[in-house]
Amino acid sequence: MTAIVWIRRSLREYDNTALVEASKKHDEVIPFYVVDDNYFKKASLGYPRVKFWHDALQNFKEKLGGEESKDLVVRKGKPLEELEKIVDEVDADAVYHNRDYTPYSRERDEKIEEGLNVPVKTFKDIVMSEKEEILTNSGTPYKVYTYYSKKWFKKEHRRPQDVEEYEVPDVESDEIPSLKELGFERPEDFEWNWDPSREGAKDRIEAFKDKIWNYDENRDYAWKDSTSKLSPHLKFGTVSIREVFWEAERMKARNPNDDTSGIKTWQEELAWRDFYMQVLWNWPESAERPFLEQYEEIEWRSKEEAKEDWKAFINGKTGYPFVDAGMRQLKKTGWMHNRLRMVVTSFACKDLWLDWKDLHEFFNENFVDAEIASMIGGIQWAYSIGTDAQPYFRVFNPFSQGEDYDPDGEYIRKWVPELEDVPDEHIHRPHEMNKLQQEDCGVEIGEDYPRPIVDHDEKRKTAIERFEEVRDED
Structure with missing residues (x-):
């Protein structure tokens, strides 16, 4: 039984929901990434985001490759074509992937599901709550954050999960293209101060622990370095939303007598992120025209x-x-x-x-x-x-x-x-x-x-x- 886990944004192994679920049911699991050249040519992309993605992907491949019988298999080409090829190569039983919510991702993923001749299993991973999970009392998606957030905080939040044992069969992998090969060069005088690795994400979390207590008071002051700067790590999944949410919960539990308003205010930022994800999912036209x-x-x-x-x-x-x-x-x-x-x-x-x-x-x-x-x-x-x-x-x-x-x-x-x-x-x-x-x-x-x-x-x-x-x- 062999599964393909199509990696997209969640560039980590731990608490990668598609990878976790595949490892529960399959002895052989192939973490698989497709570098879509056409996407890099057509999308409005810039050096900072592509650089972060590239280094995070490289780090993920190195980390997996450093473990016995594991690797991240990389191919260059169109996602559907490359998935079809590897499914045939290894006679895979299913393809797993985590869901995304942009109009581009929805269109791409629908083509994948329709085009593959094996089951495609999708999972919620990059958010706590998605699509129409949190609705108004009349059963419609929320347009107002305040009411949405009240239900978001009351909703049960899944804890991070580790993968079970799995092996990656020996499959040919391409090299990850360089930034230059993808058409991106560092702008003149640009300062690169990011560590896009999994370790970099953990370091950000640790550095923020002292600041989070006063986040509500300090977050608006531009001259203070009082924010977490975890947003690109959440964007590319070097750390999961569940990891950071529950780390904040543990801090509250360890300090029950302290004022936790700073922690709650920071968690509100995670709720805002989910809110905007469900808005884009339920009103995809808002990507092109005003919501109002x-x-x-x-x-x-x-x-x-x-x-x-x-x-x-x-x-x-x-x-x-x-x-x-x-x-x-x-x-x-x-x-x-x-x-x-x-x-x-x-x-x-x-x-x-x-x-x-x-x-x-x-x-x-x-x-x-x-x-x-x-x-x-x-x-x-x-x-x-x-x-x-x-x-x-x-x-x-x-x-x-x-x-x-x-x-x-x-x-x-x-x-x-x-x-x-x-x-x-x-x-x-x-x-x-x-x-x-x-x-x-x-x-x-x-x-x-x-x-x-x-x-x-x-x-x-x-x-x-x-x-x-x-x-x-x-």
Whole structure:
């Protein structure tokens, strides 16, 4: 009895649900990965995400290959064709894989299930709750997170599971292509600060244990290193959602008298992730158009139409220091603090009126943790066009956001070095300095650092008017 376990996102052996279930029923199990060249050519991908995936995949193969009678078999080609070939090669009885929830994944997986001549068994793995497992009292999927999360926390959460003993038959495997072979090269001046291995994920968990207690108080402050940075590890499955959830539960159990609000707030992030996954599953059209139908007719500015503003925005040269710091952190490291994700997205919408789909594509190419469901959900939330979105009349002020969450300008100075010597009282609004003050801190506004490319107060008013016009027409 031989099973093929088609590995996709869960790049680990422990608590890999498809692998666990296959090992229970089969003595021979082949962990199998298909590098789909066409996907890398067609999808909006960037170096950070591909680099993380590549190194995580390489590490997974090395770890399995280091165990007796185990290996990760890699083939290059189209998934269906390569699965058909290996099923025939080893006379496999079944193909196992973990489910995914994006429109692309659903279409691909349907073709696999229809095309293979052996049973295809699928499993929930990358989330705690999926599809229509958590419903309203009237039996419909949730559109509002608050009510969804209450049921999410009450629902039983499966604990991590280990695989049972299995052997991998001797099967030919291709080499994992290099990044260069896949068409990706490291951008100039890019800082790579990630360890995409399984050990790297465990190190992240350990490093976060002291911070999680105050996560609710510290998570919004950009200058504090107070977040877990586990998102790319969850994206590519070097660690499972069950592992991190139950590690947090163990911390609560070991410290029953301590305030656990920080832990609960962090677990809420896992619930948000599941929420957006079920939104994308139940409303797949939201990947292409606003979740709130009344805003489908909004005419956003494309990046071609807003060429100069778009260029200033993505290069962190808008004249709004907090926004610019976030965008530069993203381009430099492939990651951005969560508070900044909200601020820059709100700025792209309410201040620059940029098309949300252009922003999504840009984020997709630059974020190391580009989780499609969460990214679409987050962008549409800030744009006031998504499920459970912030009201259109609530507009983040990019100046006051910086003053609130980076009060001394520490984050700004790190990522916008030309403002390094600007005093605290002007760090958030350097354009308000007079000539003498500019000379004293060695920065000429309009030359070394730009003036604000738009007037926020005017753009805020215009954005609200545009939203109200569309609502009135509906």
